[in-house]
Amino acid sequence: MLESLKSDLVAVARRAQHEGLCKHKSGNFSIRDLDSGLLVVSPTSLDRDQMSPRDVVVMNLDAEVIENESGLRPTSEVLMHLEIYKARPEVRAVVHTHSAYATTFALLNRPIPAIVYEVANLGLTRARVPVAPYGRPGTPELARYVREAVTEADCVLLEKHGAVAIDERNIYEAFLKAAYIEELAELYHHALTANQGREPDSFEPEELRKWAYPSQITFPGAR
Numbered sequence: 001m002l003e004s005l006k007s008d009l010v011a012v013a014r015r016a017q018h019e020g021l022c023k024h025k026s027g028n029f030s031i032r033d034l035d036s037g038l039l040v041v042s043p044t045s046l047d048r049d050q051m052s053p054r055d056v057v058v059m060n061l062d063a064e065v066i067e068n069e070s071g072l073r074p075t076s077e078v079l080m081h082l083e084i085y086k087a088r089p090e091v092r093a094v095v096h097t098h099s100a101y102a103t104t105f106a107l108l109n110r111p112i113p114a115i116v117y118e119v120a121n122l123g124l125t126r127a128r129v130p131v132a133p134y135g136r137p138g139t140p141e142l143a144r145y146v147r148e149a150v151t152e153a154d155c156v157l158l159e160k161h162g163a164v165a166i167d168e169r170n171i172y173e174a175f176l177k178a179a180y181i182e183e184l185a186e187l188y189h190h191a192l193t194a195n196q197g198r199e200p201d202s203f204e205p206e207e208l209r210k211w212a213y214p215s216q217i218t219f220p221g222a223r
């Protein structure tokens with residue numbers, strides 16, 4: 001069941017691993033099927049190059065396994081995914097990474113400010129990537145903290161742990177957001193380093209809300 005979503009999940013999991021966002025089996029992924037309300041979830045402890053759609057687990061929002069063709073268990077961090085889908089009914093995909101620069105600021109418990117305009121696409125209502133307080137991975141406590149954080153933004157850090165990106169369209173867009181978080185974190189790191197640790201200027205939330213490509217950019221000769 002849900003074969004095309006399983007294939008999408010495997011494709012993104014492999015890409016995340018190859019691009020260095022999810023090294024050494026870290027991170028996990030899920031997609032919600034809007035028709036059935038069911039989720040496809042990445043399995044625990046499996047190298048992404050070995051992963052096939054058969055290994056992807058189908059679950060419901062009550063954390064019951066509906067199908068696991070190859071007998072693998074869902075990721076140990078699935079509670080966090082479930083709470084995100086409950087908190088944000090429109091969300092269709094969740095990508096969780098342990099990417100290095102984002103995790104650096106997560107372990108410092110330091111939100112990342114909106115310092116480049118691309119973050120206008122990251123759903124940051126307070127012009128920052130917030131940090132969800134520490135909770136042990138896999139616990140209801142962490143899931144609750146993340147649930148609160150995703151009401152503020154589509155991209156959040158998990159204290160002492162990693163990052164989460166969510167999207168209302170599909171898992172490819174959630175993956176892009178995860179990649180942007182890492183890029184933003186790297187730029188922020190470099191800006192702090194080049195500026196003797198002083199904060200770079202960042203956007204106000206109002207400015208981010210106003211930034212809209214189609215209405216504000218015109219091309220010479222365009223009709």
Ligand SMILES: [Zn+2]
Pocket residue numbers: 027077096097098137161162
């Ligand atoms: Zn994790």
